[in-house]
Amino acid sequence: MSSTNKQRIDSQHNDSLLRFMTCGSVDDGKSTLIGRLLYDTKTILADTLTQITRTSEKRGLTAVDLSLLTDGLQAEREQGITIDVAYRYFSTGTRKYIIADAPGHEQYTRNMVTAASTANLAIILIDARKGVLTQTRRHSYLAHLVGIPHIVVAVNKMDLVNYDQAVYDKICADYLVFANEIGLAQSQIAAGNDISFIPMSALNGDMLVDRLDNMPWYDGKTMIEMLEAAPSAHTEHNEPFRFPVQFVCRPHASDNPELHDFRGFMGRIESGEIAVGDAVTVLPNGYQSKVKAIQIGEAQLQSATTEQSITLLLEDEIDTSRGDMIVKSCEAQEPVKQIDAFVCWLSETPMSPARTYVIRHTTRESKAKVGAIHYKVDVNTLEEQATIDLKMNDIARITFKLAQPLMVDSYNTNRATGAFIIIDESSNNTVGAGMII
Amino acid sequence: MTTKQENPRQPLSHLDWLESEAIYILREVAGQCSNPVLLFSGGKDSLCILRLAEKAFRPGRFPFPLMHIDTGHNYKEVIDFRDQRAAELGERLIVRNVEDSMKRGTVVLKSADESRNKHQSVTLLEAIEEFGFDCCIGGARRDEEKARAKERIMSFRDEFGQWDPKNQRPELWSLYNARSHKGENIRAFPISNWTEMDVWQYIEREKLQLPSIYFAHQRDVVMRGGSIVPVNVPLVNGEVANPVKVGEEIINMQIRFRTVGDISCTAPVISDADDVSKIVLETATSTITERGATRLDDQTSDASMEQRKKEGYF
Numbered sequence: 001m002s003s004t005n006k007q008r009i010d011s012q013h014n015d016s017l018l019r020f021m022t023c024g025s026v027d028d029g030k031s032t033l034i035g036r037l038l039y040d041t042k043t044i045l046a047d048t049l050t051q052i053t054r055t056s057e058k059r060g061l062t063a064v065d066l067s068l069l070t071d072g073l074q075a076e077r078e079q080g081i082t083i084d085v086a087y088r089y090f091s092t093g094t095r096k097y098i099i100a101d102a103p104g105h106e107q108y109t110r111n112m113v114t115a116a117s118t119a120n121l122a123i124i125l126i127d128a129r130k131g132v133l134t135q136t137r138r139h140s141y142l143a144h145l146v147g148i149p150h151i152v153v154a155v156n157k158m159d160l161v162n163y164d165q166a167v168y169d170k171i172c173a174d175y176l177v178f179a180n181e182i183g184l185a186q187s188q189i190a191a192g193n194d195i196s197f198i199p200m201s202a203l204n205g206d207m208l209v210d211r212l213d214n215m216p217w218y219d220g221k222t223m224i225e226m227l228e229a230a231p232s233a234h235t236e237h238n239e240p241f242r243f244p245v246q247f248v249c250r251p252h253a254s255d256n257p258e259l260h261d262f263r264g265f266m267g268r269i270e271s272g273e274i275a276v277g278d279a280v281t282v283l284p285n286g287y288q289s290k291v292k293a294i295q296i297g298e299a300q301l302q303s304a305t306t307e308q309s310i311t312l313l314l315e316d317e318i319d320t321s322r323g324d325m326i327v328k329s330c331e332a333q334e335p336v337k338q339i340d341a342f343v344c345w346l347s348e349t350p351m352s353p354a355r356t357y358v359i360r361h362t363t364r365e366s367k368a369k370v371g372a373i374h375y376k377v378d379v380n381t382l383e384e385q386a387t388i389d390l391k392m393n394d395i396a397r398i399t400f401k402l403a404q405p406l407m408v409d410s411y412n413t414n415r416a417t418g419a420f421i422i423i424d425e426s427s428n429n430t431v432g433a434g435m436i437i
Numbered sequence: 438m439t440t441k442q443e444n445p446r447q448p449l450s451h452l453d454w455l456e457s458e459a460i461y462i463l464r465e466v467a468g469q470c471s472n473p474v475l476l477f478s479g480g481k482d483s484l485c486i487l488r489l490a491e492k493a494f495r496p497g498r499f500p501f502p503l504m505h506i507d508t509g510h511n512y513k514e515v516i517d518f519r520d521q522r523a524a525e526l527g528e529r530l531i532v533r534n535v536e537d538s539m540k541r542g543t544v545v546l547k548s549a550d551e552s553r554n555k556h557q558s559v560t561l562l563e564a565i566e567e568f569g570f571d572c573c574i575g576g577a578r579r580d581e582e583k584a585r586a587k588e589r590i591m592s593f594r595d596e597f598g599q600w601d602p603k604n605q606r607p608e609l610w611s612l613y614n615a616r617s618h619k620g621e622n623i624r625a626f627p628i629s630n631w632t633e634m635d636v637w638q639y640i641e642r643e644k645l646q647l648p649s650i651y652f653a654h655q656r657d658v659v660m661r662g663g664s665i666v667p668v669n670v671p672l673v674n675g676e677v678a679n680p681v682k683v684g685e686e687i688i689n690m691q692i693r694f695r696t697v698g699d700i701s702c703t704a705p706v707i708s709d710a711d712d713v714s715k716i717v718l719e720t721a722t723s724t725i726t727e728r729g730a731t732r733l734d735d736q737t738s739d740a741s742m743e744q745r746k747k748e749g750y751f
Contacts, residue, residue, distance in 0.1 A: 016448035017455075084602070086586040087579050089632050096451040098630055110607060117609040232448040246464040251497040259496050266493070268461045268611075297492035307449055309460035309493070322468045346607045360612055363468060421612045428616040430606040 015093070016232045021100040021115040021148070023139035024125030029156045033125065033202040034088060034101055037224070040209035043090040085115045095228055109142065109379055109393035110346040113433055116146035117419070120233045123152045123223075128161045128199075132174045137182070138379045140175075144184045145342060145395070145435065147415050149193040150230050151184075154223065158215065159201040165217045168199045182382055187412075198223060233307070240331035241272030241280075242409070242417045244362035245324045249311065264295070264311040265320055270362065270416035274312070274328070275303035282318055283325045284335040284405045289314040323364035325407040325417075335405035338371065339420075340437045342411075343390070343398050347424065347431035351390035357431070359400065361420040366404035368422070373398050390432075397437070411435035452642060455635055459486070459627035460493040461611060462590055466572055466625045467493075467500040469615040473572035473625070476561075477503040477530070479511075479519030479648055480697040482576030485636055486627060487526065488643050501574070502529040506561050508553040508699045509536045509674065515697055516673050518648040533564040552701035562598045565622055572615060572623040580632045591615045592624040600624075633695075637720050641713045653693045653711040659685040664704040665692060 024030035037043075088099040102108065102115035116122065122143040126136055143151055153175055161167045179185040179195060187193075199218050200207040206214050209224045221229065249264035274280075278291045293313040294301040304310045312326065320326075327333065345351055353370040375384040376396035390396055411418030422432030449457065463486075466473050475490065477483045490499050503523055507516070523530035535553045538544040543563065544556045565573065579585045589605050591613045606614050615623045628636070640647065658665045659681060668681040678700045681687055692705035693716075710716045 015451050017451040084587045084605070087630070088586065089580050089630070091451075091632070091634070096635075114607045114609050118611075246461070247468050247494075247500075249494065249497040256496070262496060264497075266464055268457060297495065305449075307454060307457055309457040309464070360614070362612075363465075416610065419610045419612065421609060421614065423614060423616065428614070428618060430608075430614045433607070433609045 015091075015095050017096045017098070018121065018227060018230055018232060019098045019100065019119050020121035020123065020227065020230075021102060021112075021119040021143075022123045022125065023102070023112065023143065024123075024135075024156075028125040028127050029202045030101070030125055033123070033154070033156065033208070034099060036202050036205055036208050037099075038088065038090050040205060041090045041092055041224070085111050092224065092228065097227065109138075109395070110344060110433075112139070112142050113146055113344045113346075116143055116148055117415075117433070119146075119148050121150040121152065121227070121230045122148045123154050126153060126155050126171055126175070128155050128157045128167055128171065131171050132178055134380045136175070137178060137382070140179065140184055141182060141377075141379060141382055144182070144187070147412060147435070151193075151195045152223070152226055153195060153197045155197065155199045156202055158199045158206060159204050163199075163201075163206075163214045165199075165215075168197075168218075172197045196220075196226060198226065239271035239306070239414050240333075240409075241274050241278075241326075241328045242270045242362075242407075242414065243267050243274070243312065243326040244270060244364065244417075245320055245322055245326065246363050248321055261317075262313075263317065264313055265326060266309075266311050267326075267363070268309040269304055269306050271306050271414055272328070272331075273303060273305045276301075279329040280314065280326050281329045281332045282320050283327060283332065283407045285319075285324070286332075287316075287318045287320075288329055289316040289318055291315075323362075325362065325364070327407070333407055333409060335407050337402045337405050338399065339402065339406065339408060339434075340397070340399045341420070341434040342377075342437065343396055343422070343432050343434045345390040345392055345394045345396075345432050347429060348392050349424070349427075349431065350392070351432065353389065356425075358423040358425055359402065359406070359420050359434070360423060361406045361408065362417060364404070364406060365423075366402045366406060368400040368402050371399035371401045398434075400434075408436050410437060452635065452639055455628070455631055456489065456492070456639070458611075458630065459489045462613065462625060462627040463490055463493040463574070465591075465613050466574055466615060466623075469613075470572040470617075470623065472568070472570050473501040473574060474504045474531070474568065474570045475499070475501050475574045476576070477505055477519065477523070478576075478698070479505070479515040479522070480576070481636055481640060481647055481651060482578065482628060484522070484645055484647060485631075485639055485643075486574065486576050487522065488639075488645055489627060491526070499526075499528050502531055504531040504533065504564060504573075506557045506564065507532050507534050508557060509534055510553055510672065510678050510700045512648070512650050512697065512700060513671060513673050514650050515648045518646075522646075531564070531568070533560050533567075535560045538563060550701075552699060554699040554702045557699075558598065565598070570622070571617050572625055574625045574627065576628055577624075577626050578631050578633075578636075579629050588626065588629065590626055590629050592626065593617070594622040594624060596620045598622060634717070634720050637713065637717045641717055647713075648697065650694045650697065651716070653691050653708045655689055656692055656705070657687050658690050658692065658705070659687055661685070665690065665707070666704060667692075667700070670700055 022030050022034060086101045088101060090097050100115035100119055102111045124139050155168050155171050198207055199215055206212045207222050211222055244267055245265050246267040249266055251259045251262055274291060276291050276294060280291060281288050292315045294304050295311040357368050359366050359368040373387055374397040376387045376394050377384060409417040418436045420434045421430050424431045505519060535544055535556050538560045544559050577585060579588055589608050593606055594600055617623050656667050657669060658667050668679045670678040672678050691709055693708040693710060694705050696703055710719045
C-alpha cells in the first residue's frame with residue numbers, strides 16, 4: 001500500500017459531495033463522457049471492463065466503447081435508447097460524486113427535469129461539429145428553470161474539428177448570445193451563479209481528467225477541476241431556517257419514566273441554520289417557543305445547518321405534527337392558500353383542469369384545484385402559448401387554489417420550500433412537478 | 438466586520454450527507470406508510486440501516502418491526518448475529534422461512550441442490566400478505582448492479598410484487614411518494630446512493646459490530662467453476678450445506694465474504710483483512726466489483742438482476 005493511497009482513503013472521511021447532471025444525447029457523446037469520468041477516476045473495476053470489452057467485440061467495434069458503461073436495462077437495450085434517469089457514482093479521493101444521467105430527447109423533458117431537481121451543476125454537451133442546436137436551448141432552458149446554479153457548457157468532439165480554437169470560440173460566442181436572449185446569463189449572474197465553457201474530447205479524454213496536449217491554447221480548468229471546485233448545494237446561500245416536521249417522537253409508552261414528557265420534532269433542515277436558544281414559530285398555527293436541544297442520535301448539538309437530519313426539542317409543550325413547519329420567529333413566512341407556479345407534467349394521462357389533485361410540498365399535503373392555466377412554454381422556441389390542458393412533458397404556468405395552507409418560498413430563492421409534486425389520488429402516481437414563482 | 442457571505446458554511450462530509458439523507462428517507466417511510474417493515478438479514482448493509490434507524494427514531498422505538506426471509510441456507514454466524522442484534526436493540530424480529538413455503542408447495546425447487554436465493558421472493562410476498570405490510574425497507578444500493586442504477590428510492594410494486602421499470606414514479610427533489618393502494622407495496626431504499634466504500638467507511642466511523650465471516654478467517658473450500666466455494670458448511674438446523682463433491686480437493690484457505698446471503702450463491706474472496714480498517718483499504722484497492730466476484734446468481738445473464746426484480750425480488 002503506497003502512502004498516497006492511504007492518504008486518499010483517510011481524506012475520504014472529510015470530503016464533500018456534489019450532485020451533477022449531464023444533458024445531451026448519445027450523439028453528443030454523453031455516455032462516453034460519463035464512461036470516461038468513471039474510467040479515468042478508476043471507478044471501473046476489472047470485471048466490468050472485461051464485460052464491456054466483450055460486448056464491444058461482439059458488436060464488431062475495434063476499441064472499447066466506454067459508453068457501454070452506462071448501458072441500461074434490457075428493455076432499453078432492445079429499443080436502443082435510454083428511457084429513464086440513471087444514477088452513477090464515483091469518487092476522486094477529495095469528493096464523492098452522484099451523476100444523474102438523463103436522456104436528452106425532447107419527449108423526455110420530464111426525465112431531464114427529474115435529474116435536474118437534485119443537481120447542483122449541469123454539464124450541457126455541444127457537438128463541436130454542430131454548434132448550438134435546438135436541443136442545446138432546450139437543455140439550457142430546463143437547467144435554468146429547475147434552478148441549477150452552475151452550468152458547464154462542454155464543447156465535445158474537438159478531435160473531429162482538428163482541435164480548432166476558432167470553432168470553439170464561435171460556439172461559446174453563439175451560446176452567450178442565446179443565453180442573453182433567454183435571460184439565462186443575467187439571472188445566473190444575479191444569483192451569484194455561473195456559466196463556464198470547456199473544449200474537450202470525451203472519446204480521447206482531452207480536458208476530462210487529463211489535459212493531454214492537443215489544445216495548448218486552452219488554459220482554463222479541466223472538467224474534473226471544475227467539478228472539484230463547484231460548491232456543495234448547502235454552502236452557497238444564506239437562506240432562512242426552514243424545518244418541515246417529518247415525524248414526532250413521543251416515547252411515552254417506554255419503560256423509561258424520564259422520557260415521559262419527551263417530545264422530539266424530527267426532520268431535516270431544508271435551509272438555514274438553527275442554534276439552541278433561538279426563538280422559533282411553528283406554522284401554520286403560529287405557536288412560539290425556543291429551541292431547548294438539538295440532537296442527532298445520541299449526540300447533542302449546539303447548532304445545526306442545512307441538510308442535517310435532526311431532532312428538535314422545544315422549551316414549551318406545543319401540539320405539532322407531521323406537515324407543520326418550524327421557522328425562526330424573525331423569518332416566518334405567511335401561510336398561503338393559493339400558489340402560482342411553473343409545472344412540468346410528468347404523466348401520460350393529461351392534466352384535467354376540472355379535477356382535484358393532491359399537492360405535496362415538503363412533508364405537507366393539500367388538495368388543490370387549478371385556478372388558471374396562464375400559458376405553456378414551447379421548450380424549443382421558448383414561446384408562450386395559450387392552452388387548456390397539459391400533456392406529458394408540457395411546461396406551463398399555473399395558479400392553484402389550495403384546501404390547506406402551505407408555507408412556501410419562491411423556488412428561485414429556495415429550491416426545497418419552493419418545490420412541490422402533484423399526485424393523482426386515483427393511481428397514487430406522481431403526475432406533475434411544480435416550482436413556485 | 439465580516440458579512441455572512443464571506444464566511445461560507447462548511448460542507449457536510451459525504452458520510453454525514455449520506456447519513457442525513459438515509460435518516461430522512463426512513464422518517465418519510467414512518468410518516469407516510471401505515472405498516473412498514475425493515476428487511477434485516479444480518480448483513481453489513483442492513484446493519485448500517487439499523488444504525489441509521491437508531492439515529493432516526495431513538496429514544497423512541499422503531500416504528501416498524503424487523504423481518505428476515507431465511508432460506509435455511511445461511512451461515513450460522515450470521516443467523517446468531519442477527520438474533521443477538523435484534524435482542525440488543527429490543528426490537529421485534531419476524532423470521533419467515535423459505536422451507537415453510539416449500540412445505541406449502543408455493544416454492545418448488547428444480548433439484549434438491551438448487552439455490553433457494555431467488556425463491557426468497559415467494560416467501561417475502563407471502564409474508565407481506567400475512568402481515569399486510571405496505572412498505573418494505575431494504576438495503577439495496579444503486580452501485581451494486583446496473584439494473585439498480587435506475588431504481589427509485591421509493592420503488593413501486595404491484596399486487597404481484599412486480600417491479601415494472603417502465604411504470605415507476607418520477608422522483609424529484611426529496612419529495613418521495615410512498616402512497617399505495619391496498620395490496621400494493623413500496624420498497625424503500627434508504628442507502629440507494631451509497632457505494633460499497635461508503636458502507637465500509639460508515640461501519641468504521643460508527644464502530645459497528647459485524648458477523649465474523651466478513652473478516653478474514655480460515656475455511657475449507659473447493660474451486661468450483663472458477664469460484665471459491667466453501668464446503669461442508671454446518672447449518673442452524675444441524676444439516677450440512679455444500680457437501681464436497683467426488684473428485685474435488687478441499688483446500689483450507691484464508692478468506693472473507695464481501696457480501697453475505699444464501700450459502701449457495703455467496704462466494705468468498707481470498708483476503709487477510711481481519712479488521713474494518715483493513716477492509717476499507719482492501720475495498721479501495723480492489724479490482725473487482727462486489728457482486729462480480731461474489732454473487733454467483735448475478736452472473737447467469739447480463740440481465741439476471743432485472744429479471745429477478747420483475748418477479749418480486751427486492
